[in-house]
Amino acid sequence: MEIRQGTAVSPGIAIGPALVLDTEGVRIPHRTVPPDQVGSEIARLRRALEETAADARNTRERMTERLGPALGNIYGAQQSLIEDRLLRTQIEARIQSQSYSAEYAVSRVIRDFVKRLEDAVELRGNIGAAEARRSASEFIDIERQLLSALLGHPTDPFVSLTEPVIVLATDLMPSDTADFSPRTVRAFATESGGATSHTAILAGALEIPAVVGLSRFLTDVSGGDTVIIDGDKGLLILDPDDETIARYEARRAEALARPDRYEHLRDMPSVTDDDPPVPIRLLGNIELAQEASQCLDRGAEGVGLYRTEFLYLNKTAHPTEEEHYAAYASVLQQIGPSRPVVIRTLDLGADKFSSVSGAVSGEKNPFLGLRSVRLCLNNLDLFKTQLRAVLRAAVFGDLRVMFPMISTVDELRRCKTLLNEVKEDLEYAGIPFKGGVRIGTMIEVPSAALMADVLAREVDFFSIGTNDLVQYTLAADRNNEHVANLYNPADPAVLRLIRMVMQAAHKHKIDVNVCGEMSGEPLYIPLLVGLGLRQLSATPRKIPEIKRVIRDLKIAEAERVAEHALTLETARQVESYLRKQFPPEGPD
Incomplete structure (x- = not known):
């Protein structure tokens, strides 16, 4: 089991199979097969290897004729890797010993190769790093080609889903997430991205748990692996053990059973606790x-x-x-x-x-x-x-x-x-x-x-x-x-600009x-109200809790807080001061 810390951008708990979009959206539909299908899986693998090697060979010949042997040799190297006996032997061994599907065995073996290359880069530092990264990239590209051949060159990763998945990717553009729904996607996690990216905003709007900014993790997971997204704490848990799954299942069930604690405020006015409000x-x-x-x-x-x-x-x-x-x-x-x-x-x-x-x-x-x-x-x-x-x-x-x-x-x-x-x-x-x-x-x-x-x-x-x-x-x-440590709404420079805008508007x-x-x-509501x-x-989904903060707030108190915050010198000082003045309600 591995636990990765990222940035929580949309709350909630999700447990389910991974859908890895790092390989151009190719989805692995099954992790294992019945024992009596092992032979046919090996046959499928060999056909895919032959097809992929032939494609690489044809591409090498075409590129050599068009651009010369130097560039053609790039595809010749890929052909050699695909035809490598060790690669085929290791993939077939996974199918035979663990009844893996051909797709899952390909992904698992190649990801292990990539992981070893990346570990070597970390040990050797910059020595040979560029070459190791190029090799890792070639293996990922081969994985994509083999999976595409095995799956009949699919174009839509969400076609024929039998259950919602947890999407894992290097990054997701808004166009990728526009069609996400709880029916197809339980949650998502990305290696890059920030808390205020538009993808993160959309995840919040659709109320899909999401964690971003996890750094590199895709080489440690394959499609179909069970993963957990903790959108409350910003965690991605790979290959969770039974105890962890049980604990998160209990948390998820509790959250689903618990009504919104601020739901009773829905029809109440959004006013401060002043007289008059x-x-x-x-x-x-x-x-x-x-x-x-x-x-x-x-x-x-x-x-x-x-x-x-x-x-x-x-x-x-x-x-x-x-x-x-x-x-x-x-x-x-x-x-x-x-x-x-x-x-x-x-x-x-x-x-x-x-x-x-x-x-x-x-x-x-x-x-x-x-x-x-x-x-x-x-x-x-x-x-x-x-x-x-x-x-x-x-x-x-x-x-x-x-x-x-x-x-x-x-x-x-x-x-x-x-x-x-x-x-x-x-x-x-x-x-x-x-x-x-x-x-x-x-x-x-x-x-x-x-x-x-x-x-x-x-x-x-x-x-x-x-x-x-x-x-x-x-x-x-x-x-x-x-640069996440620099991006902070509580920075005094930002607060002074907001005050300037408020004064001009008034x-x-x-x-x-x-x-x-x-x-x-x-945390920032009293400060903003105090600024005018x-x-x-x-x-x-955030409105009920914001209304709760407003209904507990007095204008004079908010103005006092804002006035003092503007005298502070760093974002950390501002946030620390706000937390002391307005501790979070209830347990963390």
Whole structure:
């Protein structure tokens, strides 16, 4: 049994078979076979080895003719490895001695080879490290080819699932997780990724347990292995023993049987414990239209952030105006005409995958490149399609539009001009729309925070996106586990920028919301309220506990805490101070 520590991004316990997506999505369906099928499994293995070796031989000849013998020899080396007698003997021995399926035996033997190569790298340091890593990569590629041959070259790893799986991968893009559901996926764990990546956000929205940032572990696990995901403590347990499985089964059963301890607060108002009480509006963040009902179920007063990127993912073409319109109208109809729904325009690029035309692939520094509103202003037809659908759907309720990643006043004004042009186009065409939608801008880069006093004259509301604001303020990639110690919402530099934005908003009498992960963390709620925040937006499952914190809070206490926090010098000092002032409720 091995226990790996990562970053918990979505709570819950999951136990089940692993689905390893490291080999281009090839899934191993069975770990063992009946003893009377061992002979046929060995025959399948030999056919797959012959087929794969022939493919490598043909590829070597083709590449040699096209690019010369040096590159052709790469495939010749693969052919030699596939035809190696030791490899075949070891795989066949696993099938004969342990009744492994051909697929599982291939994966297990090759993963053992890779593990030994990686162990050698650790022992020798940099000496021979590059060569060892190349060899490990070649073995992984051979594994992929052999599994593909054995399984008939499958294309969809989720086809013919007989039970939900636990997905393990180097990393997952939002497009990979868009179709995840409890019916097919119990949980997932990745070697890379951070707590505020969009994949992590989606896992929370779908309420699937998830752990990210585990570093390398895929060479120690094969498809079909039993694993445990502890999304509460950020643990991945490989090959758990019977006692551990029993303990986690008990924890999981207890969690399923226990009702939400804050469920009774759902219909109670979100107000402070003052006389008179001060309202703190709670809204929900959603990724998918069908999540709107979850906001109401958890006691939210509307949608504070509707991320629209998932309309573009898993698509061979851009979504049409009618597809946009149908999604937005559906959310508004679920939420009702009197509750706000804030639609954020397309925010793709950098850490989010899409085939949107105009995007630049392979940018040297994508987080500082053509992403978000910059991408939209570089592709006006794409942008206008979305804005037309927004204005049309607005007739169903209190729809508001918000522009992300604004870094200059000029960018915001260009967005507003384009919105006015779309209004004129709709009016000229005689298409029903609502022209008086409220306009907002995200504050998620330092330049926008510093210019908040000017931006506040241009919009009806601000929404502080703390995920990106922290990242850009501290120059720490939020998905890079190597700088995780720098990425911290409690850093005094971030708090001072938030205070600056709050002061500008209050001066110009516009609303301000916080919609990043910071607003979903109970520890930070008193601090945000003390800085002047009167509206929060978080994933629906976090709303009941946030409401509990608010209902126990007094404004004077929150202001005192915020004032003192702003005098501290480090994020660690701020967090330590907040924990002393507001200990977590109940047992850890």
